Amino acid sequence: MYQDFELYIGGAWAAAMNGATKQVFDPATEEEIGKIADAGPDDLARALSAAAQGFEIWRRTGTWDRAAKIRRVADLIRERVDTIARVMSIETGKPLAEAVGETNGAADQFEWYSEETKRIYGQIIGSRTAESRLSVIYQPVGVVAAFSAWNFPALLPARKIAAALAAGCSVIVKPASEAPGSCGAIVQACHDAGIPAGVVNFVTGNSSMIARHLISSPVVRKVSVTGSVPVGKQILHLAADGVKKVSMELGGHGPVIVFDDADAEQAAAVCAATKFRNCGQVCISPTRFYVHENSYEAFAAKFAEVARSIKLGRGLDEGVQMGPMANARGLDTIKTMVADAVDKGADVLAGGNVPSEFNRGFYFEPTVLGRVPDDALVMNEEPFGPIAPLATFTEYDDVIRRANSLPFGLAGYVFTSNLGNATRASEDLEVGMVGVNEMLLATAEAPFGGIKESGMGREGGSLGIHDYLEPKYVKMKL
Missing domain, CATH: 3.40.309.10 (Aldehyde Dehydrogenase; Chain A, domain 2)
Incomplete structure (x- = not known):
């Protein structure tokens, strides 16, 4: 089932360097349905290097070119909706109709952000003096480490990947080990849509080890996570040491x-x-x-x-x-x-x-x-x-x-x-x-997120892209 979804690093699928794997089970039968690669430190080092190189390419890619490729991802997901939904249903146990709806929702994220790519607006500020010009521009934050949960295994990573790509960032996505297949299919759609090598990377394995390794690296400048409140707090602690930009959608009640x-x-x-x-x-x-x-x-x-x-x-x-x-x-x-x-x-x-x-x-x-x-x-x-x-x-x-x-x-x-x-x-x-x-x-068109211990930042809508951008103020004297 996962023969095509190993690790995706630098534009190519490959097994973990040490050959390690993890089992995935069908929650309806408790039987093994396949294995995924169990990434080690060497694999993560490769992913970080690839993402750093991919960022330098993608940030300089024209917005209309970026938009066209992101929109193509949406089209490919919709073309493959039946296959992706079937994998998702087997992994999570959810009814096939719900899996189809979620897959189409994931495609909506890429369609929405393909349009937002062309609408990253800055600001002109009136100057106090005739010889000065004040402006604000928005630039991509950098390499993003994205962690998603198993309950919506296509929609959750799609929100992160699509927004990161629209902003001009590269991304290393780590799906939940219980349900990695539909995220892998989204990454394959990115590959087939012509997203350059290194811009999107996909790693699976031990969540705690991967989070520690990626977040501690100076290459990663932004962390996005969907998960439980305890997991969010742990990641926030890890990100604090490097003063990384963090957005998180955690549990609710x-x-x-x-x-x-x-x-x-x-x-x-x-x-x-x-x-x-x-x-x-x-x-x-x-x-x-x-x-x-x-x-x-x-x-x-x-x-x-x-x-x-x-x-x-x-x-x-x-x-x-x-x-x-x-x-x-x-x-x-x-x-x-x-x-x-x-x-x-x-x-x-x-x-x-x-x-x-x-x-x-x-x-x-x-x-x-x-x-x-x-x-x-x-x-x-x-x-x-x-x-x-x-x-x-x-x-x-x-x-x-x-x-x-x-x-x-x-x-x-x-x-x-x-x-x-x-x-x-x-x-x-x-x-x-x-x-x-x-x-x-x-x-896709509305901001999604919470307050208090349910998280910070927003995903989706016109606000969602701002978590992947940094404002830069420029004052110019003529």
């Missing part, structure tokens, strides 16, 4: 506020469909549901009904709506959270168990927990899986306080038919993104 003026059943149907997408393994997944007491019974009943109707199975199988979780450690965490919530008095409204029809794979039933107390583990730590805890509220100030009580601030959601509630809540929630009567936030 998305609060959802359902006011009593909303259509409770309609809101529940939207929330349930979003909650169980990608088996709940989504950084902006709705994960804490605060429902007004007057609407709770109708909301809870509809949410549980939708959860019970979801068809589980292998992502490639017909009609499957939710696949397995990506790994055993995530499954163990969900089991612990359900048991803790029940011990603290929560009601199990749907699911709550490993489904009996699957004797292999990391499956867990779509689970809805009712009247979950605020001190339950699931209300305080990100439940990266198919579990939805419901709680009630009556007062606006109280629910805002509870929604903002955690150190996370990625996304939040509001359901209401009242413009006042919509405006106040969207402004008062301490998050980087808010959906009002809407939950599908991610799109």
